[in-house]
Amino acid sequence: MSLTVVGSVAFDALETPFGKRDKILGGAATHFGLSASFFTEVKAVGVVGGDFGDEEWAVFDRHHINTDDIEIVPDGKTFFWSGRYDYDMNTAHTLDTQLNVFETFEPKLSEHSKNSKLLFLANILPMLQKSVREQCPNAEFVAMDTMNFWITSMKDALIETIKVVDCIIINDAEARQLTDEPNIHKAAKAIMDLGLKAVVIKRGEYGATLFTKDNYFAAPAYPLESVFDPTGAGDTFAGGFMGYLAAHKEITEETLRRAMIYGSVMASFNVEKFGTERVDALDYPEINQRFKAFKQMTHFDDIPFEKASSAA
Amino acid sequence: MSLTVVGSVAFDALETPFGKRDKILGGAATHFGLSASFFTEVKAVGVVGGDFGDEEWAVFDRHHINTDDIEIVPDGKTFFWSGRYDYDMNTAHTLDTQLNVFETFEPKLSEHSKNSKLLFLANILPMLQKSVREQCPNAEFVAMDTMNFWITSMKDALIETIKVVDCIIINDAEARQLTDEPNIHKAAKAIMDLGLKAVVIKRGEYGATLFTKDNYFAAPAYPLESVFDPTGAGDTFAGGFMGYLAAHKEITEETLRRAMIYGSVMASFNVEKFGTERVDALDYPEINQRFKAFKQMTHFDDIPFEKASSAA
Numbered sequence: 001m002s003l004t005v006v007g008s009v010a011f012d013a014l015e016t017p018f019g020k021r022d023k024i025l026g027g028a029a030t031h032f033g034l035s036a037s038f039f040t041e042v043k044a045v046g047v048v049g050g051d052f053g054d055e056e057w058a059v060f061d062r063h064h065i066n067t068d069d070i071e072i073v074p075d076g077k078t079f080f081w082s083g084r085y086d087y088d089m090n091t092a093h094t095l096d097t098q099l100n101v102f103e104t105f106e107p108k109l110s111e112h113s114k115n116s117k118l119l120f121l122a123n124i125l126p127m128l129q130k131s132v133r134e135q136c137p138n139a140e141f142v143a144m145d146t147m148n149f150w151i152t153s154m155k156d157a158l159i160e161t162i163k164v165v166d167c168i169i170i171n172d173a174e175a176r177q178l179t180d181e182p183n184i185h186k187a188a189k190a191i192m193d194l195g196l197k198a199v200v201i202k203r204g205e206y207g208a209t210l211f212t213k214d215n216y217f218a219a220p221a222y223p224l225e226s227v228f229d230p231t232g233a234g235d236t237f238a239g240g241f242m243g244y245l246a247a248h249k250e251i252t253e254e255t256l257r258r259a260m261i262y263g264s265v266m267a268s269f270n271v272e273k274f275g276t277e278r279v280d281a282l283d284y285p286e287i288n289q290r291f292k293a294f295k296q297m298t299h300f301d302d303i304p305f306e307k308a309s310s311a312a
Numbered sequence: 313m314s315l316t317v318v319g320s321v322a323f324d325a326l327e328t329p330f331g332k333r334d335k336i337l338g339g340a341a342t343h344f345g346l347s348a349s350f351f352t353e354v355k356a357v358g359v360v361g362g363d364f365g366d367e368e369w370a371v372f373d374r375h376h377i378n379t380d381d382i383e384i385v386p387d388g389k390t391f392f393w394s395g396r397y398d399y400d401m402n403t404a405h406t407l408d409t410q411l412n413v414f415e416t417f418e419p420k421l422s423e424h425s426k427n428s429k430l431l432f433l434a435n436i437l438p439m440l441q442k443s444v445r446e447q448c449p450n451a452e453f454v455a456m457d458t459m460n461f462w463i464t465s466m467k468d469a470l471i472e473t474i475k476v477v478d479c480i481i482i483n484d485a486e487a488r489q490l491t492d493e494p495n496i497h498k499a500a501k502a503i504m505d506l507g508l509k510a511v512v513i514k515r516g517e518y519g520a521t522l523f524t525k526d527n528y529f530a531a532p533a534y535p536l537e538s539v540f541d542p543t544g545a546g547d548t549f550a551g552g553f554m555g556y557l558a559a560h561k562e563i564t565e566e567t568l569r570r571a572m573i574y575g576s577v578m579a580s581f582n583v584e585k586f587g588t589e590r591v592d593a594l595d596y597p598e599i600n601q602r603f604k605a606f607k608q609m610t611h612f613d614d615i616p617f618e619k620a621s622s623a624a
Binding site for chain 2: 038039087088182183184185186189203205206207209215216217218220223224225226244247254257258260261262284287288291292295296297298299300301302303304305307
């Protein structure tokens with residue numbers, strides 16, 4: 001199935017305890033698209049300025065990401081975000097945000113993009129997400145991200161947007177904040193009740209969980225001894241998740257579960273180097289080897305305990 | 313294989329947002345023993361005062377826990393702990409601790425207890441744990457717990473104790489504190505390097521992870537919508553874990569993994585009611601049904617992605 005992503009394309013400046021980059025390719029649609037491109041053809045919808053150069057386009061081209069719907073504002077500047085991580089890699093400290101051309105971003109979807117069966121609405125203004133979703137009446141599975149800022153500043157609009165999608169992929173703090181519910185399972189159910197088919201809660205180093213109508217699936221995180229740069233991990237997860245689904249004819253509980261694992265696989269690679277560096281250089285044997293590692297680290301035999309067998 | 317536990321037997325007074333109990337049966341050896349008793353015969357080593365009554369002994373008797381090595385100090389009082397939990401059930405606020413007869417506890421193991429193949433050293437003074445371990449030269453698999461207080465106040469003695477056991481079962485904050493290592497995987501490896509066969513890290517609502525020499529296993533927590541009373545959850549986990557191992561002739565990666573799940577199963581029941589109430593009333597069909605639920609919520613098919621199949 002075809003897949004479209006709508007979201008930011010950006011330059012990032014990053015500082016972590018392990019190094020520094022002044023201006024590298026970033027943005028939600030970038031990380032998502034790169035990750036999804038290993039599984040399916042992706043159409044990216046976004047906006048960049050005239051400063052977006054050959055080197056950046058080359059990354060998209062290398063992964064056959066369709067960029068026809070990435071608008072170029074020749075006299076504008078690309079969205080720029082600068083952040084710092086300390087040893088606690090869970091929290092990004094924003095140093096600078098320059099929205100630039102992204103401030104007035106109005107996603108313009110070609111017929112080609114509109115007709116995708118799968119659609120991912122990366123973190124942008126909830127009303128924009130809703131408007132994009134409504135431009136794609138044939139989309140069969142629409143997932144969205146959001147952030148704490150929108151939950152605080154426009155919860156009502158956000159909830160109206162959630163009601164028109166099929167799946168939300170957010171982190172646990174956001175799920176709790178959205179529902180005023182400290183228990184994550186109750187929070188997920190409350191979000192499901194808005195009419196979703198699936199709720200994916202990302203829990204950082206603890207993995208990710210999938211809630212569907214009748215099922216619950218817990219995926220661990222890959223046991224990384226060091227996280228080099230967590231920027232884009234969430235979008236990389238979403239890209240693996242949606243990309244994997246797009247590569248299959250049907251979305252079932254089984255494909256959703258494997259999609260959770262492939263999302264986790266891709267996110268685990270993403271954090272191993274700066275920005276897009278690691279995912280850009282990935283190959284299929286590496287991806288499938290790590291998928292196998294996830295199987296290995298969660299498998300146990302389904303042998304019920306029988307008291308009779310306990311004599312020893 | 314036979315199993316001995318050495319630890320506290322206590323009275324607890326508990327307050328949670330869901331209710332209150334003034335004086336109920338508690339203690340590490342109690343929670344451990346009760347949980348393990350579903351899998352094997354347990355010998356408990358501890359001390360109580362003259363106030364320990366028929367009702368309390370009846371709980372041990374009901375589960376065929378051997379209490380021959382629970383010393384009774386007729387004119388002493390049983391260890392008493394009083395605590396409160398707020399809606400954040402992760403942190404116990406201690407209101408009162410009266411060590412009473414536990415203050416001078418010197419575990420006295422009969423030959424019977426000493427000859428157990430499996431031994432669990434619940435959270436007591438590290439030097440006492442070491443002395444008990446040395447009294448049991450035939451023990452083939454010895455596991456221990458500890459707490460932040462000992463890590464802070466006598467880390468060297470604690471490390472000497474860890475060096476003579478096979479397995480440690482602690483929570484993630486303790487693992488980090490013990491090793492001064494924020495990354496939990498590095499922390500676990502540092503602890504393994506003290507000479508252990510297995511390190512079990514309990515992560516509360518995120519589950520538990522098992523580190524062995526060549527393997528890593530991640531067990532999720534059971535998705536509970538409400539935790540009624542978390543007191544004893546860790547010891548109940550350890551009881552299910554060690555009890556399950558004791559019910560098998562050999563300790564292998566496979567039995568360790570299923571032991572992790574049975575530990576998680578037992579802990580998930582423990583928190584559903586006050587103190588020992590829920591585990592005391594458990595039956596095998598309930599236990600195996602929840603074990604099956606753990607399998608169900610972690611299972612995914614091991615089907616590697618093939619690019620060729622992605623056309624859609």
